[in-house]
Amino acid sequence: MYLFILILRNPISTLRFLYTWSTLSVIVILRRILVPHISQYQSTRVQLQRAYLLSCSSTFPDLTHRLPVGQVSQVRAxxxxxxxxxxxxxxxxxxxxxxxxxxxxxxxxxxxxxxxxxxxxxxxxxxxxxxxxxxxxxxxxxxxxxxxxxxxxxxxxxxxxxxxxxxxxxxxxxxxxxxxxxxxxxxxxxxxxxxxxxxxxxxxxxxxxxxxxxxxxxxxxxxxxxxxxxxxxxxxxxxxxxxxxxxxxxxxxxxxxxxxxxxxxxxxxxxxxxxxxxxxxxxxxxxxxxxxxxxxxxxxxxxxxxxxxxxxxxxxxxxxxxxxxxxxxxxxxxxxxxxxxxxxxxxxxxxxxxxxx
CATH class of the missing domain: 3.40.50.1820 (Alpha/Beta hydrolase fold, catalytic domain)
Known part of the structure; x- marks a missing residue:
């Protein structure tokens, strides 16, 4: 719920987040396809994770862990x-x-x-x-x-x-x-x-x-x-x-x-x-x-x-x-x-x- 509210309240930041994430992800994939012979330190999975988290940190830092958590049942906390x-x-x-x-x-x-x-x-x-x-x-x-x-x-x-x-x-x-x-x-x-x-x-x-x-x-x-x-x-x-x-x-x-x-x-x-x-x-x-x-x-x-x-x-x-x-x-x-x-x-x-x- 908080995620949708965040998106609705910040349409420009949302577009910037989506643009950054998609662009960085495409770069990761293209690099794997176009220069497969070049050794890479991190796996594709880690690089895609980094693309997502980088996009979060530059636009919605709280998205990294979906903050704030909000109310939860006492069975959980x-x-x-x-x-x-x-x-x-x-x-x-x-x-x-x-x-x-x-x-x-x-x-x-x-x-x-x-x-x-x-x-x-x-x-x-x-x-x-x-x-x-x-x-x-x-x-x-x-x-x-x-x-x-x-x-x-x-x-x-x-x-x-x-x-x-x-x-x-x-x-x-x-x-x-x-x-x-x-x-x-x-x-x-x-x-x-x-x-x-x-x-x-x-x-x-x-x-x-x-x-x-x-x-x-x-x-x-x-x-x-x-x-x-x-x-x-x-x-x-x-x-x-x-x-x-x-x-x-x-x-x-x-x-x-x-x-x-x-x-x-x-x-x-x-x-x-x-x-x-x-x-x-x-x-x-x-x-x-x-x-x-x-x-x-x-x-x-x-x-x-x-x-x-x-x-x-x-x-x-x-x-x-x-x-x-x-x-x-x-x-x-x-x-x-x-x-x-x-x-x-x-x-x-x-x-x-x-x-x-």
């Missing part, structure tokens, strides 16, 4: 509102798992505390319901009861750093206050949400936070994490913008400025985990890093994995050939084999972390 944060239990029909976890520690039950992406400036907690429901089903097939608590943190038009991280930590504190063991909790997030998971995990290591009794969660799952506010990969321009759909060379500096508002230096360890010393992240929970090899966050994902290596933090870095930003969400554009392989990695990482191995 049950709202939770307490002091300091708002969130949704997804799927809502599995919320009794939260009650069951307060009684005893079960290695077959997991709460994924989720921070959505959007550069801290866009997005909402319910925007990945379809993906979360798929992960819940995949986990169930592997004998794992999984439920998500997706955090509705304030966007940068309302508040700058550290409001987003603090909302995430308040949601974590809420779970702990319910009697849920940290051994049952996984931090999970995409893009800026992945960065927020890292910052929150590091905050749990600090002396001040330890006094608030915030332990490390069982593990973290980072989907295309965005964390390098210093933009080192953009010195001279980030060439990966040519294979990704995010106009990173233009948009990332804007998003950084909105989030920091010149209150914190982009190289400060408080906002940029890549400027931490290895000793500062010793004891961090296990980190699964999933990144597309054609996306703009690839350099910082590799840098974070290298820092974890030096600090002795258990981690796994997966660079999927030719894939775009947030490929690990597993949208309909992603090849089924890649989606299934990625889902299996996510579920197995959860099981490994819950098992304490």
């Amino acid at each position: 049950t709202p939770i509102g307490t002091t300091g944060f708002i969130g949704y239990v997804i799927p809502g029909s599995q919320s009794p798992i939260l009650d069951g976890l307060t009684k005893s520690f079960h290695r077959t039950q997991c709460v994924a505390l989720y921070a959505h992406g959007g550069g801290y400036a866009r997005g909402e907690a319910k925007m990945y319901m379809n993906y979360m429901e798929r992960w819940v089903q995949k986990a169930r097939e592997s004998g794992l009861d999984l439920v998500f608590l997706s955090v509705e943190y304030p966007l940068t038009d309302k508040a700058s750093h550290p409001a987003q991280r603090d909302a995430f930590l308040k949601a974590y504190q809420y779970l702990l206050d319910q009697g849920i063991s940290p051994d049952n909790i996984i931090f999970m997030g995409d893009s800026a949400g992945g960065g927020s998971c890292i910052l929150s995990s590091i905050e749990c290591l600090s002396t001040a936070t330890k006094n608030r009794q915030l332990p490390q969660p069982a593990g973290s799952i980072l989907l295309s994490p965005w964390m390098d506010m210093s933009m080192r990969a953009f010195n001279g321009g980030n060439a990966l913008a040519a294979t990704d759909y995010v106009n990173a060379n233009r948009d990332i500096p804007i998003l950084v400025k909105k989030w920091l508002q010149d209150k914190v230096a982009p190289t400060s360890p408080q906002v940029n985990p890549l400027y931490r010393q290895p000793v500062e992240i010793e004891g961090l929970n296990p980190q699964l890093i999933l990144v597309g090899a054609a996306e703009f966050t690839l350099p910082e994902a590799k840098d974070w994995a290298a820092l974890c290596e030096r600090a002795g933090v258990r981690h796994r870095l997966v660079c999927e050939w030719g894939q775009l930003h947030n490929y690990a969400l597993g949208s309909a554009w992603v090849e089924p084999a890649i989606r299934n392989r990625t889902d299996a990695s996510i579920v197995s990482w959860m099981q490994m972390c819950l098992g304490g191995n």
